[in-house]
Amino acid sequence: MMSGNNWLKWLSAVSGMFAAMGAANAGQPINMPVGVTDISANVYDMHMIAFWLCVWIAVLVFAVMFYSMFAHRKSKGYTPATFHESTTVEAIWTTIPFIILIALAIPATKTLVEMEDTSDYDLTVKITGYQWLWHYEYIDEGVDFYSVLNTPRSQINGEEAKTENYLLEVDKELVLPVGKKVRFLITANDVNHAWWVPDLAVKKDAIPGFINEAWTKVNTPGTYRGQCAELCGRDHGFMPIVVRVVEQAEFDQFLADNTTLEKDGAEYAAVTQ
Amino acid sequence: MSTVATDDHHDDHQESPYSIKRWLFTTNHKDIGTLYLWFSFIMFLIGGVMALVIRTELFEPGLQFVDPQFFNSMTTMHAIMMIFGVVMPAFTGLANWLIPMMVGATDMALPRMNNWSFWILPFAFAMMLSTLFMDGGGPAGGWTLYPPLVLQTGDALPFVILSMHFMGLSSIMGAINVIATILNMRAPGMTLMKMPLFVWTWLITAYLLIAVMPVLAGGITMLLTDKFFETSFFNAAGGGDPVMFQHIFWFFGHPEVYILILPSFGVVSSIIPTFARKPLFGYASMVYATGSIAFLSFIVWAHHMFTVGMPLAGELFFMFATMLIAVPTGVKVFNWVATMWRGAMTFETPMLFALGFIIMFSIGGFSGLMLALAPVDFQYHDTYFVVAHFHYVLVPGSIFAIIAAVYYWLPKWCGNMYNEGLGKAHFWLSTIFVNLTFFPMHFVGLAGMPRRIPDYALQFSDYNAMATYGAFGFGLSQLLFLYLVIKAIRGGEKATSQVWENAEGLEWTLPSPPPYHSFTTPPVIK
Amino acid sequence: MDKQTKNSKSVVTKLALVCVCMFGFGYVLIPLYDVFCDLTGLRFTQDSKQLVSQEIQEDTTRLVTVEFDVSMNQSMPWKVKPAISKLQVHPGRVYITNYIAKNTTQSAMIGQAVPSITPYVANRHLVKTECFCFENQPIEAGKEVEMALSFMINPKLPKDVKVVTLSYTFFDITQSAKINKLDSKESVLAFN
Numbered sequence: 001m002m003s004g005n006n007w008l009k010w011l012s013a014v015s016g017m018f019a020a021m022g023a024a025n026a027g028q029p030i031n032m033p034v035g036v037t038d039i040s041a042n043v044y045d046m047h048m049i050a051f052w053l054c055v056w057i058a059v060l061v062f063a064v065m066f067y068s069m070f071a072h073r074k075s076k077g078y079t080p081a082t083f084h085e086s087t088t089v090e091a092i093w094t095t096i097p098f099i100i101l102i103a104l105a106i107p108a109t110k111t112l113v114e115m116e117d118t119s120d121y122d123l124t125v126k127i128t129g130y131q132w133l134w135h136y137e138y139i140d141e142g143v144d145f146y147s148v149l150n151t152p153r154s155q156i157n158g159e160e161a162k163t164e165n166y167l168l169e170v171d172k173e174l175v176l177p178v179g180k181k182v183r184f185l186i187t188a189n190d191v192n193h194a195w196w197v198p199d200l201a202v203k204k205d206a207i208p209g210f211i212n213e214a215w216t217k218v219n220t221p222g223t224y225r226g227q228c229a230e231l232c233g234r235d236h237g238f239m240p241i242v243v244r245v246v247e248q249a250e251f252d253q254f255l256a257d258n259t260t261l262e263k264d265g266a267e268y269a270a271v272t273q
Numbered sequence: 274m275s276t277v278a279t280d281d282h283h284d285d286h287q288e289s290p291y292s293i294k295r296w297l298f299t300t301n302h303k304d305i306g307t308l309y310l311w312f313s314f315i316m317f318l319i320g321g322v323m324a325l326v327i328r329t330e331l332f333e334p335g336l337q338f339v340d341p342q343f344f345n346s347m348t349t350m351h352a353i354m355m356i357f358g359v360v361m362p363a364f365t366g367l368a369n370w371l372i373p374m375m376v377g378a379t380d381m382a383l384p385r386m387n388n389w390s391f392w393i394l395p396f397a398f399a400m401m402l403s404t405l406f407m408d409g410g411g412p413a414g415g416w417t418l419y420p421p422l423v424l425q426t427g428d429a430l431p432f433v434i435l436s437m438h439f440m441g442l443s444s445i446m447g448a449i450n451v452i453a454t455i456l457n458m459r460a461p462g463m464t465l466m467k468m469p470l471f472v473w474t475w476l477i478t479a480y481l482l483i484a485v486m487p488v489l490a491g492g493i494t495m496l497l498t499d500k501f502f503e504t505s506f507f508n509a510a511g512g513g514d515p516v517m518f519q520h521i522f523w524f525f526g527h528p529e530v531y532i533l534i535l536p537s538f539g540v541v542s543s544i545i546p547t548f549a550r551k552p553l554f555g556y557a558s559m560v561y562a563t564g565s566i567a568f569l570s571f572i573v574w575a576h577h578m579f580t581v582g583m584p585l586a587g588e589l590f591f592m593f594a595t596m597l598i599a600v601p602t603g604v605k606v607f608n609w610v611a612t613m614w615r616g617a618m619t620f621e622t623p624m625l626f627a628l629g630f631i632i633m634f635s636i637g638g639f640s641g642l643m644l645a646l647a648p649v650d651f652q653y654h655d656t657y658f659v660v661a662h663f664h665y666v667l668v669p670g671s672i673f674a675i676i677a678a679v680y681y682w683l684p685k686w687c688g689n690m691y692n693e694g695l696g697k698a699h700f701w702l703s704t705i706f707v708n709l710t711f712f713p714m715h716f717v718g719l720a721g722m723p724r725r726i727p728d729y730a731l732q733f734s735d736y737n738a739m740a741t742y743g744a745f746g747f748g749l750s751q752l753l754f755l756y757l758v759i760k761a762i763r764g765g766e767k768a769t770s771q772v773w774e775n776a777e778g779l780e781w782t783l784p785s786p787p788p789y790h791s792f793t794t795p796p797v798i799k
Numbered sequence: 800m801d802k803q804t805k806n807s808k809s810v811v812t813k814l815a816l817v818c819v820c821m822f823g824f825g826y827v828l829i830p831l832y833d834v835f836c837d838l839t840g841l842r843f844t845q846d847s848k849q850l851v852s853q854e855i856q857e858d859t860t861r862l863v864t865v866e867f868d869v870s871m872n873q874s875m876p877w878k879v880k881p882a883i884s885k886l887q888v889h890p891g892r893v894y895i896t897n898y899i900a901k902n903t904t905q906s907a908m909i910g911q912a913v914p915s916i917t918p919y920v921a922n923r924h925l926v927k928t929e930c931f932c933f934e935n936q937p938i939e940a941g942k943e944v945e946m947a948l949s950f951m952i953n954p955k956l957p958k959d960v961k962v963v964t965l966s967y968t969f970f971d972i973t974q975s976a977k978i979n980k981l982d983s984k985e986s987v988l989a990f991n
Contacts, residue, residue, distance in 0.1 A: 028732050030716035032652055047649045054639035062632060065610045069628070074550065074617040081615040084552040093607045094600060101596045104646065109589060111648040116585045118918060119959060128870060139868065139884070156728060158335045166334060168730050185917065185964060190873050191422040192515060194580055194655060198721040203651045205581045207516060208421060208872055209509025210915040211966045212582035229580075229655040229723045231415045233422055234342045237726030382807040449814045457806040487818045491825020503975055506829065509913045510872070510970030517832050521825055584919050 033198050036220045036245070040201035042111045050104060057100075115201075118213045121183035125174065129186075129193030129206035129228065132235035136174050139185070143258045147172045149238050156238075168225040173242040177251040178221045186212045191233060197226035197243055205230055218245045297392070300384035301789060302369045303686075305391050309366025310679070312394060313359050314755070317672075319402070320354030321748050323347045328710075328744040331737050336728055344727035345413035346405065352416035356533065357440040358398055360667065363675045364536040365390075365447040368475050370686065372451060374780035374787060375469050377460025377796045382453035390446035397439035404429035404436075415725060417522055418493065420507040420515050424500050431501070434493045441486040448479035448486075455479075460779070462798030466560070469778050470553065473560050474539030477567045481532050484571075485525040492521035516581050523574035531570045534666060535563060537634075537674030538605060541627045543778070544681050545609050548624035549616030550775040555608040562601035562608075569598050579650045588647045595645035602638055606631060621773075622696030626677030629669055629704050637665030640715070655725075658718030664711045668747075669704070676703075676754065683761055684768035688786040691761040695753060702750035709743030837923070857891035858954045864888075865925075865952070868966040869898065875971045876904050877938070882945075890954040893928055897945045898967065902938035909976040911935045912946075912967040921963040924953035932967060935976055 034044045072078050128135040130146075137144035150171040154160040176182050186195055188206035195214075196203040204214040218224075226241040246254070299305060326347050330338050339347070369387065373380055381387050405411040409427010412418070426433070455468070455476050468476075495506040496518070505511020507518045538559075546553045553559065575583065575591040583591075609631055618624070640662040644653050653659060676699075684690050713736035718724075722733045729737065768785040779796055780787070865888055867881035882897040902908050912932040916922045927933075931946035938944055952963065 028716075028735050029720035030736075032719045033721070043649055043652055046646060047643065047652070050643045050646055050649065054642060058635065058639060061606065061610060061635070065613065065628075065631070068610065068613045068615070069618060069620075072549075072614065072616050072618055074619045078615075078617045080550040080617040082551065083554070083615075084612075085555050085557070089611070090555055090558050090604070090608075094604055097600050097603045101599060105593060105596060108592065108646045108648055112588060112592070113585065115648055115651070116588075119961060124866075126868065139866070156336050158337065162334060162731060164731070166731050167728060185868065185966070187870055187915075187966070187968070189870070191425070192419055196655075196723070198652060201652055203580050203654060205578075207582070209913045209968045209970070210514070210516070210582070211868070211870075211917055211964065213917045213964075226721070227723050227726070231345070231419075231422065231655075231725045233413070233425065234340075234345065236345070237341065237723075237728050382803070383811065386811075445818055449811055452814060453807045453810040456810055457803050483814055483817055484821055487821035488825040488828075491822050495825075509968065510911045510972050511975070512913075514832070517829060520832060521828055524825075524828065 035199040035201050036218050036222065036224065037200055037216055038219070039111070039115055039216070040199060042114070043201045046108060046111060049107070053100065053104065115214075118183050118215045120181065121215060122180040123177065123182045124185060125176070125182060126185040126187070127195050127206065129188040129190075129195065129232065129239075131190050131233050132228075132239040134170075134174075134195070134239065134241060135189075138255065141255050143255055145172050145258065147174065147242070149240055165225065167238065168227070168240045168242065170240055170242045173223070173244040175244050175246060175251060175254045176216075176218060177248045178218055178245050180248070181215060181217045184214045184216070186214060192230050193228050193232045193239070194230035195226075195241060196229040197224050197241055199224040199226075200243065203229055218243075221245045221247060298388065300380075300388050302373050302381045302384070302387065302791070303787070303789070305381075305387050306366045306369030306371075307686075308391050309362045309369060312391070313363035313366060313675075316354050316358030316362070316398065317751070320351050320359055321751070323351040323354065325744060325748055327351065328741040330727055331729070332741040333738060334729055334731055334734050339727070341727045342410055342413055345415075345725065346411035348725050349412045349414065349416055350401070350405070353401065353412075353437075354398070355667070356416065356529070357437070357444075358394075360533045360671045360675070361440075361444055362394060364475070364478070364533075365444070365451075367471075367536065367540070367675070367678050367682075368447070368451050371682065371780060372454055372472055372475060373458065374783060374791045375472050375778055376455060376458060376463055377779050377792045377798070378454060378458035379790045379792055381450050382458050383450045386446050387450055390443045390450065393439050393443040393446075397436045397443065400432055400436040400439070404432050407432070417519075417526070418496065419522075420496060420499065420518050423496060431497060434497050437493055438490055441490050444482050445486050448482035451475055451479040452483075460792065460795040460798055466557070467798065469539070470542035470556070470559055470563075471536065471539030474535040474542075474563055477563050478532050478535045481528045481535075481567055481570065485528040485532075488521060489525040489529075492518060492525065495521075516578075519578050519581060520575070523577045524571075526577065527574040528567070528570040530663075530666075531566055533671050534634075535567070537630065537671050538563060540674045540678040540681075541609065541630050544623050544627040544677055545612050547681075547773050547776045548621060548627075549613045549618050551612060551616035553608070554611035554614075555604070558604055559608055562604045565601045566598060569594060569601070573598065576645060576647075576650070579647050580654050592645060592647040596642065599638070599642050599645075606635055606638075619774075621680075622691070622693060622700055623677045623681035625697060625700040626673050626680065629700065630673045630677065633665055633669030633673070633704075633707070637662055637667075637670055640665065653718065655723055656718040657714040657722045657724055660724050661711050661714035661718055664714070668711065669707050673703070679758065681773075682780070683758065684772045685780060685783075685785045685787065687762045688768055688784075689761045689763075689765035690768050691757050691765065695757055699750060699753045699757065702753065703747060706743045706746035706750055710740050710747055711743070713737075713739045713743075855891045855951070855954065857889055859889050861890055861954075861958075862887045863890060863952050863956065863960070864962045865894075865950075866962060866964040867896070867898070868964060870966065870968045872968050872970045875910065875969050877902055877908070877910060877969055879967075879969055888952055890952040890956055893949055893951045895929075895947065895949040897947055898931065899943060899945055900936065900938060900969075901943040902940060905940050907937065907939050907973075908971060909935050909937045909973045911970045911972045913970065915966045915968065917964045917966075918960060920957055921952075921960055924956035925963055925965065926951045926953055935972060 032044055032047050034041055124139045126137040126139055133146055133148040135146050147170045150169055151167050155162045186204045186206045188208045193206040194203055195206055200216045202214050202216050204212045222245055224243045228236055228239045330344055407428040411429055412426050412433045414423035455472060498504040499506055499508060505513040507513045507515045542553055573591055573595045576595045579588060644650050644662060680696055717733045717736045722729055770784050771781045864885055866885045869879045877900050879898055879900040882899060888894050914932050916925055927950045929947055929949040
């Protein structure tokens with residue numbers, strides 16, 4: 001039998017562990033980014049609402065449970081009650097969660113409807129996933145290119161120090177204009193991939209033979225990094241996504257500097273090697 | 274109902290525990306239960322080593338120890354081992370040991386099939402493990418086996434699929450046996466609504482198994498014919514659709530998730546009243562909640578694939594249906610807390626594991642509710658947040674419940690008490706390390722680390738290192754469990770029939786250890 | 800005990816039957832999925848061909864932009880381009896356009912085009928009266944061919960849809976088409 005003292009010792013040990021977890025890692029992110037689009041901010045809010053809701057329910061339920069564990073123990077000579085059902089109580093704790101869920105579902109539905117509305121866009125970029133790189137095509141502007149990881153092999157193998165954007169850097173970034181609604185047409189060449197940039201709150205599967213749609217409208221210029229989010233084979237962990245969002249003038253210059261690749265087999269093979 | 278006949282038939286089968294023949298040909302529910310549980314523990318060690326390979330590679334950024342392809346086959350195999358090799362056989366083992374004793378039967382309804390359904394497993398898993406040595410390596414497309422990727426598997430593919438067919442066959446036979454036992458072998462007076470909750474949850478689980486394992490069998494057969502017989506179920510060129518496989522898989526996969534947790538609910542519902550010295554609160558609502566969870570599990574599958582590209586109406590439907598599951602699950606947790614309320618609790622090892630289950634399973638449930646919200650799921654999907662979520666419901670969920678069950682019924686099974694002090698140490702070590710392993714995964718997942726990657730960006734390094742320490746600690750703590758179980762089997766303080774002060778149920782009316790054939794005379798039910 | 804054995808047998812028979820049915824259900828999910836796709840417009844289904852036979856009134860007051868796109872699957876070495884990349888159309892009227900495909904290799908090949916349409920809701924309303932995707936496309940080594948597509952946007956297309964993207968993915972089915980040829984007489988034509 002454990003005495004009250006023992007309990008406290010264990011509790012402080014456990015909470016100390018979690019405190020250490022937090023303190024030792026102040027520098028590294030532990031939450032979802034708010035992101036740089038209206039949608040990503042909405043999603044972040046939904047996430048935090050759901051999170052705090054869960055925290056409060058947990059605090060309530062576990063408080064009752066822990067109180068009971070401390071107060072209603074045999075070692076204190078507590079005589080057990082014999083009740084084993086109460087229709088009223090059971091009805092209440094079936095109904096209340098139901099109401100909470102409805103309250104949670106309403107904003108979620110609203111955000112989801114916005115996310116799926118791809119109409120009235122300014123620019124279309126077709127994204128094709130390959131094992132293991134991305135291909136971007138500005139459909140109406142006649143510009144396309146491949147985008148491949150350019151972290152040197154020596155960093156991956158530990159022969160050289162790893163630099164800041166280790167595994168999240170590419171040879172050619174996807175460049176997008178700020179404040180414009182960009183529609184993505186997403187597909188894959190070989191197996192399923194998923195195009196994901198957390199700061200844009202866009203994640204969509206790329207499926208060979210089918211196209212998916214997604215969209216974004218970035219509010220702040222900057223460089224945003226993401227990764228393939230669907231297991232796609234050996235180098236799944238090595239096909240990052242980098243989006244550079246720039247002012248319209250710079251974007252126009254970017255388009256002028258680039259042209260269409262001749263997409264033939266030789267080129268494709270060369271790129272994948 | 275003559276019981277004399279059974280005696281004649283079975284009695285001479287109990288041979289020396291060291292004879293191979295006894296274990297190979299046994300049709301006894303206790304022997305088979307023991308076999309299942311030991312098999313499950315061995316698979317737990319093998320799957321655990323695979324997890325440690327994964328955690329070792331992820332200890333720090335960079336590729337240190339294994340090739341990415343091998344890493345992928347480790348994540349794939351770890352999942353298959355733990356799901357089909359550990360949790361499912363452990364539950365079947367518990368069912369074998371306990372259900373006949375709980376319903377007042379001599380044995381399972383179909384003892385010969387029982388032998389079969391166990392002995393298929395070692396062959397199935399030997400075949401599965403052998404694929405690691407084949408040309409092209411083991412399966413590396415994830416346990417979800419999504420085409421087209423899985424079709425890139427080397428020589429291993431047909432063997433993987435065949436072994437999964439065997440695992441499915443074994444669990445279907447086990448499920449049929451459980452249903453036949455529960456429906457036909459109950460002692461007179463043991464009505465359905467008098468059955469212990471463990472029996473109820475297993476009955477519902479068995480129906481789920483029978484409904485969905487054949488669907489998985491169909492899906493993986495389609496993979497096989499797509500690869501070798503020119504069908505195009507999942508190939509767009511021939512009019513198929515790779516997304517179709519995901520629908521079939523998760524039509525199986527979501528009920529499967531509940532197959533992995535419902536019997537735990539039964540275990541916890543048995544343990545809490547014993548150590549609270551108070552009857553289970555809301556027995557009937559527990560049964561109905563289990564039933565509704567099982568029903569809902571059939572209409573929520575697409576929440577595993579929100580990002581696949583679905584019409585808005587579909588996404589909304591699956592989001593709402595998924596959120597609904599929180600209601601019956603909440604009812605269960607509330608009922609357990611109400612059972613404890615104003616009881617007279619003591620905290621022996623099984624109770625500690627059961628309480629750990631309630632708290633940590635709830636944490637997994639909360640992250641599950643967050644994952645149900647489709648727009649937010651776009652951020653969570655396929656990240657370590659999901660990994661943290663399902664490990665919280667499976668490790669301190671299912672695995673803790675299985676461990677709790679072993680501590681709870683072990684004195685009954687072998688007649689000896691385990692070492693209580695070491696048992697408690699096992700609980701605290703497991704609890705600390707399991708949280709050290711999986712809690713940081715929430716952080717890296719939210720910060721943007723995808724799952725199933727062998728190497729990661731620098732901002733994820735600290736929490737990954739932490740998870741690796743936790744994983745080794747958790748793995749080593751389980752050796753203590755092994756030691757405790759072996760020690761109790763070999764000897765120790767003798768257990769009484771009732772074992773625990775307030776244990777109720779037919780199994781506690783039998784001596785410890787119970788006779789080879791449980792109830793040769795049907796017990797009288799109050 | 801006899802009664803129990805008999806009961807057990809009947810339970811086993813019933814449950815085994817359920818298993819067989821559920822195995823079959825896995826396969827039934829395939830046509831069910833098509834129905835689901837058709838209802839929700841998730842994927843293009845063949846049924847929309849039937850719409851053509853109906854009398855449909857042209858809606859000259861409305862313009863919808865149709866975008867044409869193309870992808871190559873895996874190492875498919877053809878070069879395929881739509882003759883025009885987008886077209887403004889009136890719903891209810893049939894339009895004809897082409898895709899131009901060149902087999903850049905030294906050997907004859909067979910390709911199969913698979914259509915995919917966004918937004919999903921347009922799947923039910925983009926009606927193809929003739930399409931190179933209805934059949935597989937053999938092209939001799941080094942040859943370039945024009946492949947015809949005629950289509951109509953059904954006036955029932957919801958008003959908020961202003962752009963429809965029609966994307967084709969070309970698959971190299973040379974190997975499997977040859978195998979099928981051995982199986983059935985009526986398949987891939989006299990082609991070598």
